[in-house]
Every structure is written in structure tokens, then in C-alpha cells.
Amino acid sequence: xxxxxxxxxxxxxxxxxxxxxxxxxxxxxxxxxxxxxxxxxxxxxxxxxxxxxxxxxxxxxxxxxxxxxxxxxxxxxxxxxxxxxxxxxxxxxxxxxxxxxxxxxxxxxxxxxxxxxxxxxxxxxxxxxxxxxxxxxxxxxxxxxxxxxxxxxxxxxxxxxxxxxxxxxxxxxxxxxxxxxxxxxxxxxxxxxxxxxxxxxxxxxxxxxxxxxxxxxxxxxxxxxxxxxxxxxxxxxxxxxxxxxxxxxx
Amino acid sequence: xxxxxxxxxxxxxxxxxxxxxxxxxxxxxxxxxxxxxxxxxxxxxxxxxxxxxxxxxxxxxxxxx
Numbered sequence: 001x002x003x004x005x006x007x008x009x010x011x012x013x014x015x016x017x018x019x020x021x022x023x024x025x026x027x028x029x030x031x032x033x034x035x036x037x038x039x040x041x042x043x044x045x046x047x048x049x050x051x052x053x054x055x056x057x058x059x060x061x062x063x064x065x066x067x068x069x070x071x072x073x074x075x076x077x078x079x080x081x082x083x084x085x086x087x088x089x090x091x092x093x094x095x096x097x098x099x100x101x102x103x104x105x106x107x108x109x110x111x112x113x114x115x116x117x118x119x120x121x122x123x124x125x126x127x128x129x130x131x132x133x134x135x136x137x138x139x140x141x142x143x144x145x146x147x148x149x150x151x152x153x154x155x156x157x158x159x160x161x162x163x164x165x166x167x168x169x170x171x172x173x174x175x176x177x178x179x180x181x182x183x184x185x186x187x188x189x190x191x192x193x194x195x196x197x198x199x200x201x202x203x204x205x206x207x208x209x210x211x212x213x214x215x216x217x218x219x220x221x222x223x224x225x226x227x228x229x230x231x232x233x234x235x236x237x238x239x240x241x242x243x244x245x246x247x248x249x250x
Numbered sequence: 251x252x253x254x255x256x257x258x259x260x261x262x263x264x265x266x267x268x269x270x271x272x273x274x275x276x277x278x279x280x281x282x283x284x285x286x287x288x289x290x291x292x293x294x295x296x297x298x299x300x301x302x303x304x305x306x307x308x309x310x311x312x313x314x315x
Contacts, residue, residue: 116298119291130303135306
């Protein structure tokens with residue numbers, strides 16, 4: 001739900017992938033049992049759990065991330081403003097998590113939720129196995145603006161935001177031009193009546209024995225996406241679109 | 251199609267801030283520090299009390315978990 005959470009999740013993953021592709025990932029943090037480590041860390045809201053590395057030493061979750069952060073700062077820092085924003089926000093989040101995880105209640109969903117539930121448990125004198133808390137956990141994610149608990153945090157200005165509502169409204173109807181979502185959206189806009197089905201990775205035109213399927217699963221190269229999107233923009237009808245896509249695929 | 255944001259509650263209006271990776275006018279980079287004082291939870295708790303305690307159980311029954 002949190003915009004900062006989402007941006008950090010996607011942003012840090014993207015930077016780590018860049019490190020992997022460049023062979024710049026730190027080499028000294030190979031976990032002895034990654035699955036057990038994941039479970040142990042995810043169940044400790046204090047972030048004090050340490051997990052074993054191969055060879056014997058242990059490491060805490062913030063230190064694991066910090067090693068990747070330092071590598072990303074050294075290799076990728078300064079390349080563009082978006083990368084620098086992720087690095088600064090990541091560093092600040094780790095510093096606050098280490099000092100006191102509750103400092104991140106205005107940025108990270110799990111901390112915001114924990115903070116809300118802590119307050120409720122204390123106010124209502126509940127135990128942590130009370131099913132009411134599970135209902136509150138669920139309600140945090142209710143996207144109805146007048147019902148959801150995350151929406152209430154936004155309303156009370158208790159959560160950081162950086163996305164404007166006008167940009168969200170625009171994005172509902174106008175996907176980025178360099179994506180397959182643009183192609184799908186334009187097909188629906190222009191040729192909905194001739195479509196028999198649409199899925200993430202394919203669109204079917206026509207019906208019964210005369211169905212033609214446009215497959216998008218392997219259309220992710222920037223140039224291919226651009227050609228597909230140019231084809232849908234220019235096509236006056238489905239037959240022309242299919243013909244032009246066939247030429248692109250050759 | 252109705253605007254899903256039409257029912258969005260009034261937000262506290264602040265000066266338009268640039269996208270986070272655009273240069274800010276101040277020297278500070280990155281998100282602002284949170285207010286470390288304990289925030290008021292009265293309104294939030296009121297909202298939370300209105301949540302049906304059995305909602306999660308009904309959700310599990312509907313989804314077959």
C-alpha cells in the first residue's frame with residue numbers, strides 16, 4: 001500500500017539485479033540456510049535475529065541489506081536521479097530500522113501495521129491471537145478509500161506520499177507508451193468488438209475457427225515493444241494490425 | 251465509468267513537491283524525517299473499532315483457505 005514501500009521494493013530489487021548483471025554483488029554473505037533465515041527474520045519485528053552464514057559467522061538482516069546498499073552506492077550511485085533517490089531512501093530506512101523500527105511507521109507497511117495493531121491491543125486489552133487483529137490486518141489493505149485503514153493513515157497524513165492523485169488518475173487510462181500494457185490497452189480501445197479474449201500474454205481476435213492470436217509473452221525487448229505499439233497506433237483495422245505484426249516477427 | 255477517486259477524502263494541501271528524484275529547493279535530499287513524537291491515535295482507534303472482528307474468518311471461508 002505505502003508508496004515508499006512499493007518504490008523501495010521495486011527500486012532495491014532493480015539495483016540488486018543491476019549488481020548481479022555487472023557481477024558486483026557482495027560475495028561474503030552466503031547464507032547457510034536461506035529459507036530458514038527468511039522465516040526467522042520475517043517473524044522478528046525487532047530485527048535483532050542473526051542468521052548463520054556458510055562457514056560459521058552470523059549476520060543480522062539490516063547488515064545483509066547494508067552490504068548490498070554499499071555495493072550499489074559504489075557501483076551505481078550518481079548514474080541518474082532515480083537511482084540516487086532509491087539509494088538515499090534505502091539508506092535512511094536501514095538507519096531508522098536499526099535505531100528503532102517504529103521510526104519507519106510512516107514509510108513501511110509492516111511497521112505501520114504493527115504500530116496500529118500494538119495501539120489497538122493496548123487500548124482494547126486484547127491478546128495477539130484475537131481474530132479481530134486478523135480482520136484489522138486485512139482491512140489495512142482494503143482499497144476502498146472510505147473504509148481501508150491504510151487510507152485512514154493517508155487521510156490523517158501519517159504516511160509519506162510522493163505520487164500525485166492526478167498522476168494515478170492518468171495512469172488508470174494511459175499506460176506507459178513503452179510497455180505491453182500500452183499495446184493491450186490500445187487494442188481494447190480500438191478493436192474491442194473484434195476481440196474474443198485478452199490476457200496478460202496474448203490477445204485473441206475473431207471467433208471459433210477464424211481466431212487469430214497475438215502472443216506477447218516474449219515481447220519485452222524495448223525495440224520489439226516499440227514496433228508493436230507503433231503497429232497498433234497505425235492500424236485502421238484488425239487485418240492490417242495482424243499483417244504488420246507478422247512482418248515484425250519475421 | 252465513475253471516477254474511483256471521486257470519493258477520495260480531502261487531503262491536507264501542501265505546496266506541490268517535485269518527484270522525489272528531482273532536485274529539491276532545499277539542501278535536504280531524500281524523504282523528510284518522521285515526527286518521532288507519539289502521534290495521536292484516537293481517531294485511528296475509532297476507525298479500527300468499526301472493523302468487523304469476523305471479517306477475516308468470512309474472507310477465509312469465501313476464498314476456501
